[in-house]
Amino acid sequence: MTIKKVTKAVFPVAGMGTRFLPATKSIPKEILTLVDRPLIQYAIDEARAAGIEEFIFVTSRGKGALEDYFDFSPALEQSLRDSGKDDLLKVLEDTNMDSGRIAYVRQHKAMGLGHAVWCARRLIGDEPFAVMLPDDVIAAENPCLKQMVEAYEQTGGCMVAAMEVAPEKTKSYGILDIQEDMGSIVKVKGMVEKPKTNAPSNLAVIGRYILTPDVLNTLDAQETGAGGEIQLTDAIAKEIDKSGVYGLRFRGQRYDCGSKAGFLQATVAFGLARDELREEFSQYLAEVNAMQKAAQ
Numbered sequence: 045m046t047i048k049k050v051t052k053a054v055f056p057v058a059g060m061g062t063r064f065l066p067a068t069k070s071i072p073k074e075i076l077t078l079v080d081r082p083l084i085q086y087a088i089d090e091a092r093a094a095g096i097e098e099f100i101f102v103t104s105r106g107k108g109a110l111e112d113y114f115d116f117s118p119a120l121e122q123s124l125r126d127s128g129k130d131d132l133l134k135v136l137e138d139t140n141m142d143s144g145r146i147a148y149v150r151q152h153k154a155m156g157l158g159h160a161v162w163c164a165r166r167l168i169g170d171e172p173f174a175v176m177l178p179d180d181v182i183a184a185e186n187p188c189l190k191q192m193v194e195a196y197e198q199t200g201g202c203m204v205a206a207m208e209v210a211p212e213k214t215k216s217y218g219i220l221d222i223q224e225d226m227g228s229i230v231k232v233k234g235m236v237e238k239p240k241t242n243a244p245s246n247l248a249v250i251g252r253y254i255l256t257p258d259v260l261n262t263l264d265a266q267e268t269g270a271g272g273e274i275q276l277t278d279a280i281a282k283e284i285d286k287s288g289v290y291g292l293r294f295r296g297q298r299y300d301c302g303s304k305a306g307f308l309q310a311t312v313a314f315g316l317a318r319d320e321l322r323e324e325f326s327q328y329l330a331e332v333n334a335m336q337k338a339a340q
């Protein structure tokens with residue numbers, strides 16, 4: 045089996061982020077920061093680590109700040125250079141995207157995740173590609189998408205990130221129906237988007253995908269599914285009898301940064317992971333804990 049290298053990733057970032065209003069009135073949700081890095085930077089770093097070379101953003105009105113974020117900032121860079129702040133210059137370098145490596149497509153109407161990905165079809169062409177949902181932030185020693193690329197090199201077909209969730213949470217995710225459980229990789233025989241009842245398992249799809257270009261052909265039909273939206277899950281499910289669909293139980297901790305609770309958990313985790321913050325921050329958390337216990 046010859047497997048084409050995955051070098052392109054699609055980042056659907058058109059959502060309005062209403063759960064984070066009023067902040068998202070003027071700031072794209074993806075620019076909200078965990079410690080000092082925007083959500084989107086975590087996704088980009090993960091993509092780069094997995095060998096992604098072209099980054100395709102599916103945006104909407106009001107997302108201009110994202111384009112500025114990835115642009116070079118000559119005046120700021122010069123001023124940092126003049127004042128000898130090389131460490132900050134290095135931090136900025138990681139945010140710069142070379143010309144031609146990044147593209148923006150607009151999704152004019154919110155018609156679902158499948159539709160958002162379909163909007164990028166002309167930039168993808170006839171090759172496998174990754175999709176990354178920046179709301180799902182995954183802390184992992186070996187970055188999640190890299191784990192998926194490694195697994196995909198064995199399986200081919202379509203690969204989704206998967207994670208066991210509590211049974212009462214299955215209604216919030218795409219859920220896998222498992223044909224064969226091979227440990228970290230599962231072969232899939234069905235996929236249901238946000239099942240209200242009778243979820244086929246509690247193995248949920250998390251926002252990382254490696255997809256065959258054929259998924260884009262399926263999306264051409266613009267069929268609607270759960271919630272009246274064009275669902276990516278449904279289009280991937282059509283690949284089960286063609287190229288095959290696999291789930292990877294990735295190793296790592298996933299934070300749902302599309303929810304306030306998940307965002308706060310990620311903030312604590314990433315704060316504690318930083319050498320320069322750990323001592324002061326963990327001491328503060330211990331104090332908060334003690335105060336809470338005393339108040340009970």
Ligand code: G1P
Pocket residue numbers: 157177180216217218219237238248249250251276277
């Ligand atoms: C999307 C997908 C869903 C997946 C989830 C992971 O849903 O449609 O299949 O399980 O992302 O975060 P959303 O959370 O955008 O509604």
